[in-house]
Amino acid sequence: MDPRGLEFLDEETPRIIMFCGKGGVGKTTCASTTAVHFALKGYRTLLISTDPAPSLSDMLELDVGGAITPIPSVPGLEVVELDYDDVVEKWKEKFGAEVYELISAFLPVDEDIIEYVAGAPGIDEEFALSYVYDLYVGGGYDVIVWDTAPAGGTLNLLKIEETFYVHLGEAAKMYVRVRSALDALTQGRAKRDPLKIIGEWEQLAKNVLDMMKDDGTRAFLVTIPEALGVNQTQRVADDLRRFGIRVGGVVINHVLTEEAADSDFNRARRAMQLRHVEELEKTYGGTMPVVQLPLQPYEVRGVETLKKVEKILFPEPT
């Protein structure tokens, strides 16, 4: 039977459910609704946003902030929005000492180098992913629902992670080649073997990439039935495949229902939308579920509204 919504996720619930797509198509709506759904079903659920312009707080009408916050009206649901300043602070706490150890093994530097490295491009993204990884392996959650940054954003995180991984491998090889010269230069200043530190970082990057490729991780493409959305969806789908991330389905949001198409204006709009719905079904329908989320007459805000949308996105099997 064709799914009407995402109810098929109840049968085989992924450990990580990501929502990806272009700006404003409804990623936060789908992610929040899905997280509410699984929490209501009794799963320990974490809703996380790595969007640098986060909107979970607005959607939940709560000040979530950079700390993991329980949602009192939905037992079992916790929410966190990564605050990127906070991310850099946490990165320094976690890796600062290692960075200093590593670099001071090569060069006569003082601890200011930590600040410098912490400000380097990609470090916040790198940490955002290792933060998700820690929560994933921590075992505290049955399901992690991930509200990602628009379109390229999250995949950039992965590109950086992949680059980082490759570079670490290169760094280790380079270090081996120059090791004896460096040892003479630094006269054994390093407290720990730099190769070990590089190796640990490399392992962490690999773990993150493996988590994304895991069979228990599913990305959903969220789009609107318009050409811009459809084209962007294709690009995001291609990128996800390139990283070996499994795509679990497509959600076409903002669809005007037949009842809603009650004026010439709305009938014309619905006809336009249906052409794109058909195109999406033709492209993806053969390999994955393609479901629709109708446009609602209300704004999606607050937990009570999310519970209403939950009934639409996760209809009871008939």
Ligand SMILES: Nc1ncnc2c1ncn2[C@@H]1O[C@H](COP(=O)(O)OP(=O)(O)OP(=O)(O)O)[C@@H](O)[C@H]1O
């Ligand atoms: N099916 C729907 N019916 C009515 N309103 C909707 C629906 N889906 C989303 N919205 C509204 O559309 C707006 C954008 O949705 P949302 O914030 O989920 O998109 P997004 O993809 O997360 O955006 P961004 O890329 O900015 O993070 C919100 O104001 C939300 O309330």
Ligand SMILES: [Mg+2]
């Ligand atoms: Mg959003």
